[in-house]
Amino acid sequence: xxxxxxxxxxxxxxxxxxxxxxxxxxxxxxxxxxxxxxxxxxxxxxxxxxxxxxxxxxxxxxxxxxxxxxxxxxxxxxxxxxxxxxxxxxxxxxxxxxxxxxxxxxxxxxxxxxxxxxxxxxxxxxxxxxxxxxxxxxxxxxxxxxxxxxxxxxxxxxxxxxxxxxxxxxxxxxxxxxxxxxxxxxxxxxxxxxxxxxxxxxxxxxxxxxxxxxxxxxxxxxxxxxxxxxxxxxxxxxxxxxxxxxxxxxxxxxxxxxxxxxxxxxxxxxxxxxxxxxxxxxxxxxxxxxxxxxxxxxxxxxxxxxxxxxxxxxxxxxxxxxxxxxxxxxxxxxxxxxxxxxxxxxxxxxxxxxxxxxxxxxxxxxxxxxxxxxxxxxxxxxxxxxxxxxxxxxxxxxxxxxxxxxxxxxxxxxxxxxxxxxxxxxxxxxxxxxxxxxxxxxxxxxxxxxxxxxxxxxxxxxxxxxxxxxxxxxxxxxxx
Amino acid sequence: xxxxxxxxxxxxxxxxxxxxxxxxxxxxxxxxxxxxxxxxxxxxxxxxxxxxxxxxxxxxxxxxxxxxxxxxxxxxxxxxxxxxxxxxxxxxxxxxxxxxxxxxxxxxxxxxxxxxxxxxxxxxxxxxxxxxxxxxxxxxxxxxxxxxxxxxxxxxxxxxxxxxxxxxxxxxxxxxxxxxxxxxxxxxxxxxxxxxxxxxxxxxxxxxxxxxxxxxxxxxxxxxxxxxxxxxxxxxxxxxxxxxxxxxxxxxxxxxxxxxxxxxxxxxxxxxxxxxxxxxxxxxxxxxxxxxxxxxxxxxxxxxxxxxxxxxxxxxxxxxxxxxxxxxxxxxxxxxxxxxxxxxxxxxxxxxxxxxxxxxxxxxxxxxxxxxxxxxxxxxxxxxxxxxxxxxxxxxxxxxxxxxxxxxxxxxxxxxxxxxxxxx
Numbered sequence: 001x002x003x004x005x006x007x008x009x010x011x012x013x014x015x016x017x018x019x020x021x022x023x024x025x026x027x028x029x030x031x032x033x034x035x036x037x038x039x040x041x042x043x044x045x046x047x048x049x050x051x052x053x054x055x056x057x058x059x060x061x062x063x064x065x066x067x068x069x070x071x072x073x074x075x076x077x078x079x080x081x082x083x084x085x086x087x088x089x090x091x092x093x094x095x096x097x098x099x100x101x102x103x104x105x106x107x108x109x110x111x112x113x114x115x116x117x118x119x120x121x122x123x124x125x126x127x128x129x130x131x132x133x134x135x136x137x138x139x140x141x142x143x144x145x146x147x148x149x150x151x152x153x154x155x156x157x158x159x160x161x162x163x164x165x166x167x168x169x170x171x172x173x174x175x176x177x178x179x180x181x182x183x184x185x186x187x188x189x190x191x192x193x194x195x196x197x198x199x200x201x202x203x204x205x206x207x208x209x210x211x212x213x214x215x216x217x218x219x220x221x222x223x224x225x226x227x228x229x230x231x232x233x234x235x236x237x238x239x240x241x242x243x244x245x246x247x248x249x250x251x252x253x254x255x256x257x258x259x260x261x262x263x264x265x266x267x268x269x270x271x272x273x274x275x276x277x278x279x280x281x282x283x284x285x286x287x288x289x290x291x292x293x294x295x296x297x298x299x300x301x302x303x304x305x306x307x308x309x310x311x312x313x314x315x316x317x318x319x320x321x322x323x324x325x326x327x328x329x330x331x332x333x334x335x336x337x338x339x340x341x342x343x344x345x346x347x348x349x350x351x352x353x354x355x356x357x358x359x360x361x362x363x364x365x366x367x368x369x370x371x372x373x374x375x376x377x378x379x380x381x382x383x384x385x386x387x388x389x390x391x392x393x394x395x396x397x398x399x400x401x402x403x404x405x406x407x408x409x410x411x412x413x414x415x416x417x418x419x420x421x422x423x424x425x426x427x428x429x430x431x432x433x434x435x436x437x438x439x440x441x442x443x444x445x446x447x448x449x450x451x452x453x454x455x456x457x458x459x460x461x462x463x464x465x466x467x468x469x470x471x472x473x474x475x476x477x478x479x480x
Numbered sequence: 481x482x483x484x485x486x487x488x489x490x491x492x493x494x495x496x497x498x499x500x501x502x503x504x505x506x507x508x509x510x511x512x513x514x515x516x517x518x519x520x521x522x523x524x525x526x527x528x529x530x531x532x533x534x535x536x537x538x539x540x541x542x543x544x545x546x547x548x549x550x551x552x553x554x555x556x557x558x559x560x561x562x563x564x565x566x567x568x569x570x571x572x573x574x575x576x577x578x579x580x581x582x583x584x585x586x587x588x589x590x591x592x593x594x595x596x597x598x599x600x601x602x603x604x605x606x607x608x609x610x611x612x613x614x615x616x617x618x619x620x621x622x623x624x625x626x627x628x629x630x631x632x633x634x635x636x637x638x639x640x641x642x643x644x645x646x647x648x649x650x651x652x653x654x655x656x657x658x659x660x661x662x663x664x665x666x667x668x669x670x671x672x673x674x675x676x677x678x679x680x681x682x683x684x685x686x687x688x689x690x691x692x693x694x695x696x697x698x699x700x701x702x703x704x705x706x707x708x709x710x711x712x713x714x715x716x717x718x719x720x721x722x723x724x725x726x727x728x729x730x731x732x733x734x735x736x737x738x739x740x741x742x743x744x745x746x747x748x749x750x751x752x753x754x755x756x757x758x759x760x761x762x763x764x765x766x767x768x769x770x771x772x773x774x775x776x777x778x779x780x781x782x783x784x785x786x787x788x789x790x791x792x793x794x795x796x797x798x799x800x801x802x803x804x805x806x807x808x809x810x811x812x813x814x815x816x817x818x819x820x821x822x823x824x825x826x827x828x829x830x831x832x833x834x835x836x837x838x839x840x841x842x843x844x845x846x847x848x849x850x851x852x853x854x855x856x857x858x859x860x861x862x863x864x865x866x867x868x869x870x871x872x873x874x875x876x877x878x879x880x881x882x883x884x885x886x887x888x889x890x891x892x893x894x895x896x897x898x899x900x901x902x903x904x
Contacts (some may be wrong), residue, residue, distance in 0.1 A: 037571040042530075042541040043558045045551075050524075058517075063524035065545050078523055085600045086511075086518040089607065093517040120565045128567065141724060180725040185833040262514040264618040265650040265659065268825070271904075330519075352520050391826040393840045393859060398902040400838050400861060402830060420831055422838075424861070424900050455512055455620045456522070479830045479863060 003049065003072050004157035010076040011053055012159055018054040018097060019079070020158035021072075022306060024349035029116060029149040033127045035135060035142060041124070048349040053079040057094020058086035059330070063350040098332035098340045100309055102161035107303025109169040110296075111198030115149040118199050123147060130207050134177040134215040139222070141185075142178035143215075147171075147202075148194070148449065152302075162308040170196045170299055170461060172449050173207060177215040179222035186419055188218035189386060189404055192240060193447030194461065195297045217405055224417040227382070227408070230477025234381030234409070235423060236374055236470050241403050243446025243464040244387045246362060249427055250282075250289055251464070252453075253396035254316050255343070256325040257355035260334050267453045268394030271427060272322055274335045280322040283431030288363040289317040291326055293342055298359035299447050299461035300345070306353035309342035316360065320432070328355045347458040354454045361445070361465035365437035371468045374436055376412040382421055382476050383407040383414065389422065398426045402479070423476045433474060438467035481547040483639060486529060487631045489552050494633070496533035496560055500575040502760060503629040504528050511599050514618040515652075516607045523596065533559045537572035540564070571784045576762030578635035582748060584757045584765075586642035587625070591667040594623045594645065602672055606649055609676040615653035615683065622646045623667075628756070636762045642754060644884060645670060650843065651679050655689070655904070656856075658682040659823060659843035661704070663883050665754050682822070685853060686844050692857035694898040698818035698874070700811050702890050703882040705824045705841075707799065710744070710888070712827050712837055713866040714796055717770065719779040723789070728835035728867060732776045740774035742870040745800045754884035759795040768794055774870070803876040803889025811875050811892040813851035818892070819860075820846040820853070836865045840902065861900035869893050 004021055011019030025047040032040040048065035049072070060083030064075040087094075127145040134143035149171050156164040172194030178187045190210050195201055237245065257263055258270040272280070293300050293311030304310050307329045315323045327337060328344035346353035375383065386404025393399070406418040425433075445465040452459055481489075483503050490501050505527045512520035529552070530543035540562025544551045599621045610617035622645070629639040647670065648661035660679045662670055701709070722729040729737070746768050748755040758764050761783060769777045778794060786793040808820065827839035841859045848854060870893075877890035 038539065038566050038569050039571075040541070041539065041562050041566055042543065043562065044530075044543040045554075046545050048545065059519070059521055061520065061522045063522070063526075065527065075524075082521045082523050082596065085596055086521045089513070089600060089604050090517045093515070095517065095519070120562060124566060142726070178726065185726045187832075257519075260515065261616070261618060261652065262519050264514060264652060264657070265620060265648055350522075350524055350526050352522050354520070389828050389830045389838060391828045391838045391840065391861075393861075393902045394825050394842055395902070395904055397904070398840065398859075398861060398900060400863075400900065422830060422863075426903065455622075456508075456510060479834070479836055 014080045016053045023049040023155040025153045027151045031147045051079045053083040055083040056087035058090040061352040097329045106165040108167045113199035115199045130211040133211040137215040141180040144176040146174040177218040179218040186222040194449040224419040226478040233476040236383045238385040239444035248392045251357035256327040256331040283320040291358040295359040298463040300359045305342040307344040356460040359463045364440040364443045364467040381409040420479045433471045436470040442467040499533045500632045502530040508624045510622040515616045537568040538566045575632035576636040581638045588666040591643035619649040656686045686856040689856040696895040698815040699896040700820045707882040707886040719781040720785040737776045738774040739871040741873040744771040763793045798885040801888035817849040859902040860898040
């Protein structure tokens with residue numbers, strides 16, 4: 001008998017109302033160069049299994065890295081006993097699981113070239129050349145390049161009869177140039193946040209030319225002016241900046257576990273509470289956010305979540321109105337949903353899955369509009385590219401964001417580069433101030449591979465995306 | 481396989497010029513509760529075996545989480561294969577050699593003996609107390625027994641074990657949200673009744689709230705809030721980053737760069753503090769002043785940079801900040817008006833070179849005037865430069881354990897720079 005069947009049979013024999021097992025092997029290959037020094041080249045493997053048991057309205061979760069019949073059975077027993085302990089506390093307030101059917105399925109990230117099969121020397125040589133290119137510019141004092149290649153192999157089974165074989169990948173190159181003058185230091189970074197794709201993406205990217213651009217822009221940035229006093233201005237936000245803004249102010253705000261207060265002690269709660277569904281004007285009528293765990297190349301496109309629920313596509317905000325959340329089997333029924341949206345994910349085998357942001361993106365504008373036309377139509381504003389400083393309160397209302405590269409816009413033209421720009425806004429002011437979004441030709445994905453949440457802390461990945469968009473009358477200024 | 485056998489395997493089979501082996505384990509039990517129910521409940525042990533090897537300054541590393549012979553063979557072969565393909569690292573330093581490792585007492589037998597049922601009883605009591613108070617409570621109760629071992633080809637051999645017990649509670653009653661937490665190596669010092677009483681007292685004093693606009697104002701930062709801000713500043717305190725011009729501390733060693741009421745030490749002399757005897761690459765922990773009466777004395781130095789600048793490597797393994805011993809009540813009388821901040825949230829760097837950070841208050845902000853708390857206020861966003869804020873310290877409290885690695889006082893700081901407010 002295999003471990004999947006062994007565990008599920010044992011859980012049912014013990015009396016579990018529901019149980020699942022996730023056998024997971026995670027491999028991360030990380031290459032990091034600082035200047036011409038290869039600081040880190042590693043291959044890290046985490047392999048084991050986690051078993052969840054649901055009994056009397058409560059979870060128990062146990063994990064192990066020893067593969068034997070005895071160890072699997074002992075882990076099932078530990079998970080069961082842990083659930084029983086939880087259930088004593090939950091007598092007056094039991095959890096419940098949304099209905100789900102069983103699946104027999106496999107899913108593999110579609111990749112053309114497996115990054116793990118590309119010779120290590122080819123990867124290191126590429127990054128060395130990237131750093132050499134950046135360091136060749138006078139004034140660039142530090143060059144950093146990072147390449148993360150990630151692979152998850154999962155076998156999942158539950159007591160509903162589901163059996164899944166999932167193999168997912170992502171790859172994430174990050175390049176940074178740091179320029180130093182006598183009185184300042186500024187960095188410029190290339191970071192698209194990773195994609196679920198193979199080495200073919202690296203070949204398409206042309207990292208050498210990107211390195212040149214990054215180095216040149218770092219030198220421009222370190223000598224750039226600051227913006228001065230905070231004023232209300234227009235912002236034009238590039239997809240590789242807006243990705244993080246939507247992550248923080250929409251993605252986390254619409255995780256149902258936060259809405260229910262399950263993250264009250266740590267990651268925080270959400271202002272977007274259930275009475276606002278279908279009536280709350282989250283954004284202007286241009287704002288349409290879609291949760292989509294079927295998105296091609298999406299980091300949360302995994303076939304199924306760790307509840308055994310398939311990837312789905314749904315509106316979270318439609319025509320500016322809050323419509324739904326990202327949910328899990330143990331949160332959905334709490335607000336009367338019929339089923340989970342499949343957002344329960346764990347990082348490693350030893351993590352109990354929690355409600356995570358799906359791939360979540362802003363739909364492009366429906367009328368033809370180019371970034372050039374958007375800038376030409378803006379009298380006084382700032383154009384922001386890349387991710388910088390970011391901070392949002394624990395209800396996901398008030399936030400302050402920086403960026404990585406800035407241009408002042410005056411009378412429809414990019415007037416001068418800027419540095420140290422920050423903007424402050426809040427929900428729902430920010431998304432309601434959006435008055436233009438470029439069309440689908442300019443829509444770009446932006447990945448997040450290090451979304452921290454939960455106790456113990458876990459990092460999840462998901463893809464956002466947008467076309468460049470304009471936000472009117474936002475408080476924009478320089479840092480101190 | 482125990483550490484001894486793993487080390488023996490590497491010693492016997494590794495062909496590299498140099499190697500360094502880290503073995504860490506964490507046996508943990510974590511009970512997470514929210515809105516008066518347990519939502520997650522996790523039990524198990526993890527292990528990580530990491531090997532770094534080098535051939536003529538070419539480095540490679542690998543880690544696995546299983547200790548059977550097949551995994552160790554994979555670990556060794558992968559690390560060696562990577563190293564053979566890697567270019568020579570111009571910043572290569574050999575692994576640390578034999579060292580005298582300081583004796584530390586980081587593992588508490590009572591914490592080690594804690595059973596899952598005891599942790600769940602703590603959760604149950606916390607929920608019962610919240611219900612009696614007409615509130616809901618969310619939090620985490622956790623126990624960890626961790627061990628770390630470092631072994632190198634050059635003769636470094638160290639192993640230590642440490643315990644950790646934590647219990648946090650966030651209480652919600654109507655619009656009031658507030659939090660208390662305890663985390664330390666010793667369970668024996670934990671007093672649930674005191675913690676519940678403190679939580680309810682905080683909630684009671686937060687019930688009357690008024691709107692408050694952002695401004696520069698005196699603040700009393702409680703130890704938990706202060707340690708969060710200072711650890712962020714601490715991450716910038718790197719000797720190399722400073723020498724190369726990336727941080728505000730460039731050329732500031734030996735100078736009075738902080739306020740003269742501010743000192744920061746890493747020490748093994750404070751028994752409450754967790755003090756790891758050495759860093760992951762074998763830098764031995766020593767008594768070290770980072771900042772003394774406002775003068776920047778030292779910055780942490782990596783082993784490579786220490787060699788390059790002919791210095792001694794060092795690491796900030798904990799935070800001890802001595803205080804003057806004033807109570808919150810005494811501090812409130814030292815300024816006409818001000819705010820008390822319970823904790824901070826989502827602190828991030830705004831400007832690395834300037835050393836500027838942003839973040840918001842969380843879990844309780846009180847306005848005081850004429851030496852007394854008047855009412856609670858909404859949460860606020862700050863943009864502040866911590867090293868500059870230390871120059872505005874008016875007085876400090878008694879040092880308290882804010883986390884296992886931080887022992888520091890509350891501080892009364894003038895003109896703290898709040899720049900925005902939340903709607904709650």
